[in-house]
Amino acid sequence: MASVACIGECMIEMHERPDGLFARGFGGDTLNTALYMARLGVAVDYVTALGDDGWSDELIAAWRAEGIGTTHVARIAGALPGLYVIQTDERGERRFSYWRDNAPVRQLFAGPPGEALVETLSRYDLLYLSGITLSLYDDAGRARLFEAAARCRGDGGQFAFDSNFRPRGWPDRAKANACYRQAFDAADILLASSEDLNLLFGASGVEEFLARKMPSERVLKSDGPSCRVIGGGVDVAIAAPAVPAVDTTAAGDSFAAAYLAARLAGASLQDSVRAGHRLAGTVVQYPGAIIPRSAMPDIIVLETGT
Numbered sequence: 001m002a003s004v005a006c007i008g009e010c011m012i013e014m015h016e017r018p019d020g021l022f023a024r025g026f027g028g029d030t031l032n033t034a035l036y037m038a039r040l041g042v043a044v045d046y047v048t049a050l051g052d053d054g055w056s057d058e059l060i061a062a063w064r065a066e067g068i069g070t071t072h073v074a075r076i077a078g079a080l081p082g083l084y085v086i087q088t089d090e091r092g093e094r095r096f097s098y099w100r101d102n103a104p105v106r107q108l109f110a111g112p113p114g115e116a117l118v119e120t121l122s123r124y125d126l127l128y129l130s131g132i133t134l135s136l137y138d139d140a141g142r143a144r145l146f147e148a149a150a151r152c153r154g155d156g157g158q159f160a161f162d163s164n165f166r167p168r169g170w171p172d173r174a175k176a177n178a179c180y181r182q183a184f185d186a187a188d189i190l191l192a193s194s195e196d197l198n199l200l201f202g203a204s205g206v207e208e209f210l211a212r213k214m215p216s217e218r219v220l221k222s223d224g225p226s227c228r229v230i231g232g233g234v235d236v237a238i239a240a241p242a243v244p245a246v247d248t249t250a251a252g253d254s255f256a257a258a259y260l261a262a263r264l265a266g267a268s269l270q271d272s273v274r275a276g277h278r279l280a281g282t283v284v285q286y287p288g289a290i291i292p293r294s295a296m297p298d299i300i301v302l303e304t305g306t
Helices: 029-039 054-065 111-121 131-135 139-154 173-186 194-211 251-264 269-283
Strands: 003-007 011-016 022-027 043-051 073-076 083-088 094-099 126-130 158-162 189-193 217-222 226-231 234-239
Touching: 003 029, 022 029, 029 043, 029 054, 029 126, 029 131, 029 158, 029 251, 043 054, 054 073, 111 139, 126 131, 126 139, 126 251, 131 139, 131 173, 139 158, 139 173, 158 173, 158 251, 173 194, 189 194, 189 251, 194 217, 217 251, 217 269, 226 269, 234 269, 251 269
Parallel strands: 003 043, 003 126, 011 083, 043 073, 126 158, 158 189, 189 217
Antiparallel strands: 011 022, 083 094, 217 226, 226 234
16 A cells, blocks of 8 residues: 655644634644545555644544554644634635744754654655645755655655645745745646646746646646646546535645545546545535545545546
8 A cells, every 4th residue: 555644734723603603623734635535545644743732632633533644743842733713705715814833843844853754754655745835944944845755756756746825824925936846846746726826926827837847747726616637648627516615625635635545546637536526525515624524425536437
Protein backbone atom coordinates (compact mmCIF):
# COMPACT_ATOMS: atom_id res chain seq x y z
CA MET A 1 0.00 0.00 0.00
CA ALA A 2 1.32 3.45 -0.92
CA SER A 3 2.34 5.67 1.98
CA VAL A 4 1.27 9.33 1.98
CA ALA A 5 2.37 12.30 4.08
CA CYS A 6 0.12 15.36 4.19
CA ILE A 7 1.95 18.43 5.49
CA GLY A 8 0.33 21.52 6.95
CA GLU A 9 -1.67 22.94 9.82
CA CYS A 10 -4.80 21.87 11.66
CA MET A 11 -6.64 24.40 13.79
CA ILE A 12 -9.53 24.53 16.20
CA GLU A 13 -12.64 25.22 14.11
CA MET A 14 -15.57 27.29 15.37
CA HIS A 15 -18.55 27.12 13.01
CA GLU A 16 -21.20 29.80 13.50
CA ARG A 17 -24.70 28.37 13.32
CA PRO A 18 -27.80 30.30 12.11
CA ASP A 19 -28.82 30.92 15.74
CA GLY A 20 -25.50 32.66 16.45
CA LEU A 21 -24.11 29.86 18.59
CA PHE A 22 -20.89 28.05 17.70
CA ALA A 23 -20.08 24.40 17.16
CA ARG A 24 -16.46 23.38 17.84
CA GLY A 25 -14.56 21.06 15.58
CA PHE A 26 -11.19 21.01 13.86
CA GLY A 27 -9.91 21.48 10.37
CA GLY A 28 -7.25 22.73 8.03
CA ASP A 29 -6.92 22.15 4.32
CA THR A 30 -4.28 19.41 4.28
CA LEU A 31 -5.65 17.81 7.46
CA ASN A 32 -9.07 17.60 5.82
CA THR A 33 -7.48 15.87 2.84
CA ALA A 34 -5.55 13.48 5.11
CA LEU A 35 -8.71 12.56 7.01
CA TYR A 36 -10.75 11.83 3.90
CA MET A 37 -7.86 9.84 2.42
CA ALA A 38 -7.71 7.77 5.61
CA ARG A 39 -11.45 7.11 5.37
CA LEU A 40 -10.87 5.90 1.82
CA GLY A 41 -8.33 3.36 3.03
CA VAL A 42 -5.09 5.21 2.22
CA ALA A 43 -2.13 4.82 4.61
CA VAL A 44 -1.63 8.49 5.46
CA ASP A 45 0.38 10.35 8.10
CA TYR A 46 -0.23 13.95 9.08
CA VAL A 47 2.91 16.03 9.51
CA THR A 48 2.48 19.16 11.62
CA ALA A 49 3.27 20.72 15.00
CA LEU A 50 0.96 21.32 17.96
CA GLY A 51 1.27 22.54 21.52
CA ASP A 52 1.36 20.53 24.73
CA ASP A 53 -2.15 21.64 25.78
CA GLY A 54 -5.39 19.74 26.16
CA TRP A 55 -6.80 20.89 22.83
CA SER A 56 -3.73 19.55 21.05
CA ASP A 57 -4.22 16.23 22.88
CA GLU A 58 -7.82 16.17 21.63
CA LEU A 59 -6.74 16.83 18.05
CA ILE A 60 -4.23 13.99 18.04
CA ALA A 61 -6.74 11.62 19.61
CA ALA A 62 -9.33 12.54 16.98
CA TRP A 63 -6.86 12.00 14.13
CA ARG A 64 -5.84 8.61 15.46
CA ALA A 65 -9.49 7.63 15.75
CA GLU A 66 -9.82 8.43 12.02
CA GLY A 67 -6.86 6.21 11.16
CA ILE A 68 -4.39 9.04 10.50
CA GLY A 69 -0.79 8.38 11.53
CA THR A 70 0.54 10.91 14.06
CA THR A 71 4.13 9.73 14.52
CA HIS A 72 5.46 12.91 12.94
CA VAL A 73 3.37 15.43 14.87
CA ALA A 74 5.83 17.62 16.79
CA ARG A 75 4.80 18.98 20.20
CA ILE A 76 5.99 22.48 21.17
CA ALA A 77 6.04 23.26 24.90
CA GLY A 78 3.84 26.20 25.87
CA ALA A 79 2.28 26.60 22.41
CA LEU A 80 -1.39 26.51 21.44
CA PRO A 81 -2.97 25.43 18.14
CA GLY A 82 -4.38 28.06 15.79
CA LEU A 83 -8.07 28.95 15.70
CA TYR A 84 -10.45 29.83 12.87
CA VAL A 85 -14.13 30.77 12.59
CA ILE A 86 -16.37 29.83 9.66
CA GLN A 87 -19.38 31.96 8.71
CA THR A 88 -21.56 31.04 5.74
CA ASP A 89 -24.03 33.03 3.67
CA GLU A 90 -27.43 31.93 2.39
CA ARG A 91 -25.78 30.16 -0.60
CA GLY A 92 -23.43 28.15 1.57
CA GLU A 93 -20.38 30.22 0.61
CA ARG A 94 -18.00 30.58 3.52
CA ARG A 95 -15.93 33.34 5.12
CA PHE A 96 -12.98 32.57 7.40
CA SER A 97 -11.42 34.51 10.26
CA TYR A 98 -8.07 33.30 11.66
CA TRP A 99 -6.03 33.51 14.86
CA ARG A 100 -2.84 31.66 13.93
CA ASP A 101 0.19 33.97 13.79
CA ASN A 102 1.96 32.19 16.67
CA ALA A 103 0.83 28.67 15.82
CA PRO A 104 3.44 25.98 16.60
CA VAL A 105 3.39 24.61 13.04
CA ARG A 106 5.51 27.60 11.99
CA GLN A 107 8.43 25.97 13.84
CA LEU A 108 8.06 22.59 12.12
CA PHE A 109 11.11 22.90 9.85
CA ALA A 110 13.32 24.87 12.24
CA GLY A 111 16.66 23.66 13.58
CA PRO A 112 17.96 20.08 13.70
CA PRO A 113 14.45 18.57 14.07
CA GLY A 114 13.47 20.24 10.80
CA GLU A 115 16.55 18.84 9.09
CA ALA A 116 15.71 15.36 10.35
CA LEU A 117 12.14 15.76 9.10
CA VAL A 118 13.40 16.33 5.56
CA GLU A 119 15.06 12.91 5.65
CA THR A 120 11.90 11.32 7.05
CA LEU A 121 9.66 12.81 4.36
CA SER A 122 11.87 11.54 1.56
CA ARG A 123 10.80 7.99 2.35
CA TYR A 124 7.09 8.41 1.50
CA ASP A 125 5.49 7.39 -1.78
CA LEU A 126 3.55 10.67 -2.01
CA LEU A 127 3.95 14.06 -0.35
CA TYR A 128 0.91 16.34 -0.43
CA LEU A 129 0.85 20.00 0.57
CA SER A 130 -0.85 23.22 -0.42
CA GLY A 131 -0.25 26.89 -0.96
CA ILE A 132 -1.44 27.44 2.59
CA THR A 133 1.32 25.10 3.77
CA LEU A 134 3.88 27.22 1.90
CA SER A 135 2.55 30.41 3.51
CA LEU A 136 3.34 29.12 7.01
CA TYR A 137 7.13 29.27 6.62
CA ASP A 138 9.93 31.70 5.95
CA ASP A 139 12.37 31.22 3.10
CA ALA A 140 14.50 28.76 5.09
CA GLY A 141 11.48 26.65 6.05
CA ARG A 142 10.21 26.59 2.47
CA ALA A 143 13.66 25.61 1.23
CA ARG A 144 13.58 22.56 3.50
CA LEU A 145 10.08 21.72 2.35
CA PHE A 146 11.12 21.82 -1.31
CA GLU A 147 14.23 19.81 -0.46
CA ALA A 148 12.02 17.13 1.07
CA ALA A 149 9.89 17.07 -2.09
CA ALA A 150 12.97 16.81 -4.32
CA ARG A 151 14.47 14.00 -2.26
CA CYS A 152 11.16 12.13 -2.21
CA ARG A 153 10.94 12.35 -6.02
CA GLY A 154 14.57 11.31 -6.32
CA ASP A 155 13.77 8.16 -4.36
CA GLY A 156 10.85 7.29 -6.64
CA GLY A 157 8.04 9.09 -4.81
CA GLN A 158 5.68 11.81 -6.04
CA PHE A 159 4.90 15.36 -4.98
CA ALA A 160 1.31 16.61 -5.23
CA PHE A 161 0.53 20.31 -4.79
CA ASP A 162 -2.85 22.00 -4.33
CA SER A 163 -2.99 25.71 -5.13
CA ASN A 164 -5.19 26.75 -2.15
CA PHE A 165 -4.35 30.47 -2.13
CA ARG A 166 -5.34 32.76 0.73
CA PRO A 167 -4.19 36.36 0.06
CA ARG A 168 -4.04 37.17 3.77
CA GLY A 169 -1.24 34.62 4.18
CA TRP A 170 0.90 36.32 1.53
CA PRO A 171 1.46 40.05 2.24
CA ASP A 172 4.14 40.06 -0.50
CA ARG A 173 2.37 39.04 -3.72
CA ALA A 174 5.62 38.83 -5.70
CA LYS A 175 6.93 36.34 -3.14
CA ALA A 176 3.72 34.33 -3.48
CA ASN A 177 4.04 34.23 -7.26
CA ALA A 178 7.65 33.02 -7.06
CA CYS A 179 6.87 30.34 -4.46
CA TYR A 180 3.89 29.04 -6.40
CA ARG A 181 5.85 28.83 -9.63
CA GLN A 182 8.56 26.92 -7.77
CA ALA A 183 5.91 24.51 -6.46
CA PHE A 184 4.39 24.12 -9.93
CA ASP A 185 7.81 23.27 -11.35
CA ALA A 186 8.51 20.74 -8.58
CA ALA A 187 5.14 18.94 -8.63
CA ASP A 188 4.22 15.65 -10.26
CA ILE A 189 0.50 16.26 -9.68
CA LEU A 190 -0.94 19.77 -9.63
CA LEU A 191 -4.45 20.62 -8.49
CA ALA A 192 -5.44 24.25 -9.00
CA SER A 193 -8.58 26.35 -9.19
CA SER A 194 -9.25 29.12 -11.67
CA GLU A 195 -10.13 31.37 -8.72
CA ASP A 196 -6.72 30.81 -7.11
CA LEU A 197 -4.82 31.27 -10.36
CA ASN A 198 -6.55 34.54 -11.19
CA LEU A 199 -6.02 35.90 -7.68
CA LEU A 200 -2.34 34.98 -7.87
CA PHE A 201 -1.37 35.96 -11.39
CA GLY A 202 -4.19 38.18 -12.60
CA ALA A 203 -6.33 37.58 -15.66
CA SER A 204 -3.60 35.48 -17.29
CA GLY A 205 -3.45 32.96 -14.44
CA VAL A 206 -5.46 30.21 -16.12
CA GLU A 207 -3.64 30.70 -19.42
CA GLU A 208 -0.29 30.34 -17.67
CA PHE A 209 -1.49 27.13 -16.03
CA LEU A 210 -2.72 25.66 -19.31
CA ALA A 211 0.46 26.64 -21.13
CA ARG A 212 2.70 24.77 -18.71
CA LYS A 213 4.36 21.61 -19.95
CA MET A 214 5.01 20.44 -16.38
CA PRO A 215 3.79 18.85 -14.29
CA SER A 216 2.48 16.16 -16.59
CA GLU A 217 -0.69 15.65 -14.51
CA ARG A 218 -2.85 18.72 -13.91
CA VAL A 219 -6.38 19.26 -12.65
CA LEU A 220 -8.00 22.67 -13.12
CA LYS A 221 -11.09 23.25 -11.00
CA SER A 222 -13.45 25.82 -12.50
CA ASP A 223 -16.77 27.42 -11.64
CA GLY A 224 -19.75 25.41 -12.67
CA PRO A 225 -18.48 23.30 -11.01
CA SER A 226 -16.31 21.29 -13.39
CA CYS A 227 -12.73 20.11 -13.74
CA ARG A 228 -10.40 19.96 -16.69
CA VAL A 229 -7.86 17.16 -16.33
CA ILE A 230 -4.70 17.06 -18.42
CA GLY A 231 -2.08 14.34 -18.63
CA GLY A 232 -1.02 11.19 -20.44
CA GLY A 233 -2.66 12.22 -23.69
CA VAL A 234 -5.91 13.16 -21.88
CA ASP A 235 -7.37 16.67 -21.95
CA VAL A 236 -11.03 16.63 -20.98
CA ALA A 237 -13.51 18.64 -18.89
CA ILE A 238 -15.77 16.72 -16.52
CA ALA A 239 -18.73 18.46 -14.90
CA ALA A 240 -19.78 17.77 -11.33
CA PRO A 241 -23.37 16.69 -10.60
CA ALA A 242 -25.50 19.54 -9.24
CA VAL A 243 -26.11 19.29 -5.49
CA PRO A 244 -27.58 21.71 -2.93
CA ALA A 245 -24.67 23.28 -1.01
CA VAL A 246 -25.04 23.94 2.71
CA ASP A 247 -21.37 24.78 3.31
CA THR A 248 -18.57 24.67 0.74
CA THR A 249 -15.85 24.31 3.39
CA ALA A 250 -13.43 21.47 2.47
CA ALA A 251 -14.97 20.93 -0.97
CA GLY A 252 -11.57 21.23 -2.63
CA ASP A 253 -9.81 19.32 0.16
CA SER A 254 -12.16 16.35 -0.14
CA PHE A 255 -11.94 16.45 -3.93
CA ALA A 256 -8.14 16.19 -3.64
CA ALA A 257 -8.46 13.27 -1.20
CA ALA A 258 -10.68 11.21 -3.47
CA TYR A 259 -8.77 12.13 -6.63
CA LEU A 260 -5.41 11.14 -5.14
CA ALA A 261 -6.83 8.00 -3.50
CA ALA A 262 -8.23 6.91 -6.84
CA ARG A 263 -4.98 7.62 -8.66
CA LEU A 264 -3.00 5.66 -6.06
CA ALA A 265 -5.44 2.78 -6.61
CA GLY A 266 -4.70 2.84 -10.35
CA ALA A 267 -7.84 4.63 -11.56
CA SER A 268 -7.77 6.67 -14.75
CA LEU A 269 -7.58 10.46 -14.69
CA GLN A 270 -11.23 10.69 -15.69
CA ASP A 271 -12.50 8.27 -13.05
CA SER A 272 -10.34 9.94 -10.44
CA VAL A 273 -11.98 13.29 -11.20
CA ARG A 274 -15.40 11.65 -10.91
CA ALA A 275 -14.37 10.24 -7.54
CA GLY A 276 -13.36 13.73 -6.45
CA HIS A 277 -16.69 15.18 -7.58
CA ARG A 278 -18.59 12.43 -5.78
CA LEU A 279 -16.97 13.03 -2.40
CA ALA A 280 -16.89 16.83 -2.66
CA GLY A 281 -20.56 16.83 -3.65
CA THR A 282 -21.38 14.99 -0.44
CA VAL A 283 -19.16 17.15 1.77
CA VAL A 284 -20.80 20.44 0.72
CA GLN A 285 -24.18 19.16 1.91
CA TYR A 286 -23.01 19.27 5.55
CA PRO A 287 -21.79 22.14 7.76
CA GLY A 288 -18.11 22.32 8.65
CA ALA A 289 -15.05 20.68 7.16
CA ILE A 290 -15.61 17.11 8.36
CA ILE A 291 -18.81 15.23 7.58
CA PRO A 292 -20.12 12.33 9.70
CA ARG A 293 -18.46 9.04 8.82
CA SER A 294 -21.93 7.62 8.15
CA ALA A 295 -22.37 10.17 5.34
CA MET A 296 -19.34 9.01 3.36
CA PRO A 297 -20.33 7.76 -0.13
CA ASP A 298 -20.27 3.98 -0.37
CA ILE A 299 -18.46 3.94 -3.71
CA ILE A 300 -15.71 6.46 -4.46
CA VAL A 301 -13.97 5.12 -7.56
CA LEU A 302 -16.74 4.89 -10.11
CA GLU A 303 -17.06 2.56 -13.04
CA THR A 304 -14.51 2.91 -15.82
CA GLY A 305 -15.53 5.29 -18.56
CA THR A 306 -14.98 8.73 -20.00
